[in-house]
Amino acid sequence: MLSVAEAFAITQQHLLQLPTESVSLAAATGRVLQEPVLADRDFPPFDRVSMDGIAIRYEQYAGGARLFRIAGAQFAGQPQQTLTDQTACLEAMTGAMLPAQTDTVVRYEDVTIADGQATITIDDLQPGQNVHHRATDRRAGDELISAGMLLSPSEIAVAASVGRASVVVSALPRVALISTGDELVGLTETPLPYQIRRSNTYMLRAALLSLGITATLHHIADDELALEDMLTDLLANHDLLLLSGGVSAGKADFVPDVLTRLGIQKQFHKVDQRPGKPLWFGSTTAGQAVFALPGNPVSTVLCACRYVLPFLRASLGLPADRPHYAQLTRTILFDPALTYFLPVRLVSEPDGRMMAHPLPGSGSADFANLLDADAFMELPADRSEFRAGEGFRVWPTR
Ligand SMILES: Nc1nc2c(c(=O)[nH]1)N[C@H]1C(S)=C(S)[C@@H](COP(=O)(O)OP(=O)(O)OC[C@H]3O[C@@H](n4cnc5c(N)ncnc54)[C@H](O)[C@@H]3O)O[C@H]1N2
Ligand code: MOO
Numbered sequence: 001m002l003s004v005a006e007a008f009a010i011t012q013q014h015l016l017q018l019p020t021e022s023v024s025l026a027a028a029t030g031r032v033l034q035e036p037v038l039a040d041r042d043f044p045p046f047d048r049v050s051m052d053g054i055a056i057r058y059e060q061y062a063g064g065a066r067l068f069r070i071a072g073a074q075f076a077g078q079p080q081q082t083l084t085d086q087t088a089c090l091e092a093m094t095g096a097m098l099p100a101q102t103d104t105v106v107r108y109e110d111v112t113i114a115d116g117q118a119t120i121t122i123d124d125l126q127p128g129q130n131v132h133h134r135a136t137d138r139r140a141g142d143e144l145i146s147a148g149m150l151l152s153p154s155e156i157a158v159a160a161s162v163g164r165a166s167v168v169v170s171a172l173p174r175v176a177l178i179s180t181g182d183e184l185v186g187l188t189e190t191p192l193p194y195q196i197r198r199s200n201t202y203m204l205r206a207a208l209l210s211l212g213i214t215a216t217l218h219h220i221a222d223d224e225l226a227l228e229d230m231l232t233d234l235l236a237n238h239d240l241l242l243l244s245g246g247v248s249a250g251k252a253d254f255v256p257d258v259l260t261r262l263g264i265q266k267q268f269h270k271v272d273q274r275p276g277k278p279l280w281f282g283s284t285t286a287g288q289a290v291f292a293l294p295g296n297p298v299s300t301v302l303c304a305c306r307y308v309l310p311f312l313r314a315s316l317g318l319p320a321d322r323p324h325y326a327q328l329t330r331t332i333l334f335d336p337a338l339t340y341f342l343p344v345r346l347v348s349e350p351d352g353r354m355m356a357h358p359l360p361g362s363g364s365a366d367f368a369n370l371l372d373a374d375a376f377m378e379l380p381a382d383r384s385e386f387r388a389g390e391g392f393r394v395w396p397t398r
């Protein structure tokens, strides 16, 4: 069988090759940029007044002048004015161009104004104070946002400031979510004693929404031919299929055989992990991918967090998430030679430590347990004792 790291690496070698598309800035939040956004002008584009006050020539102040006649006012949104009498001043507002022949702004708080004259009341005025000089932040032509960046509100602001009404981003993949199983009924149905409502595809749909991906939902009974027909149809117009259930050793677990019959190349089946051991992954020559996730709901959540979401993030062109780590609050023993993904509740302590409180629950069907958990802690396969205070990687579930 494969280790978690090997299985993960295989999935990352079969990423979806997604095209790019142009979207309006209004629709770009949460999308992944696929072109550089350049500065069309210097940042800021002119010497900009950064405090409301009076603009003066510093050499006058340095020569001892404190009283300045107010010769006019420079407002934001006006063309640049000129201070012609250098012993005078111009009132100047935040966001305005610094008037020509001035170089320093004194805040209203640091002057008294009477009879059309301003008196400076501070002794520590510095030359150039309260002026945000042209091009101090970025220069025209600089790359402001690089390809591969997630467009969050800050990137949207910068793109707007350089006049980008639309941006080129990765197209979103077309994803189908397929639950399998005779025991599963829809969420508005009343289950018979031997039935349950399906939940895995709803969980997956919610998880994909965090990447802005909307998926279609499908359900199929444990019927090989019907499954084959449905998957044939879905492969015609989807980039990624995520199946749940039917991948283990049961007499009605048809998924791996059907996927092989449809010509999907199996990359692996089964990983040395708990939960989620029966995970199946394959790809097509057309660049599609298929994850068949074990049906037990905790396994489905774990496989989504550990494999599917990183696969989609990388396919969209995002860099890998920075790893998160936490410290176990109590010693955990786990004997099997498998990577153990332990559900944990994360608590951030005032001293900066992130603590992981184990919530083992009653196994991979106990998905109510995940309501109390925030993450899975990845405990390596080559050990069986994980001591209180030791740090391990965690994979957030929320
Ligand atoms: N003899 C063996 N039996 C099992 C093994 C094994 O290695 N040998 N592996 C176990 C492990 S580990 C898991 S995980 C499960 C995986 O099962 P399948 O992927 O085949 O899934 P099913 O048999 O269809 O269902 C398992 C379980 O999950 C429930 N389920 C399925 N789909 C949904 C859904 N959409 N929403 C909610 N719940 C779902 C289903 O009702 C079953 O209870 O196999 C073990 N067995
Ligand atoms: O991996 Mo299964 O998820 O242990 O129940």
Ligand SMILES: [Mg+2]
Binding pocket: 245, 246, 247, 248, 249, 250, 252, 253
């Ligand atoms: Mg099964």
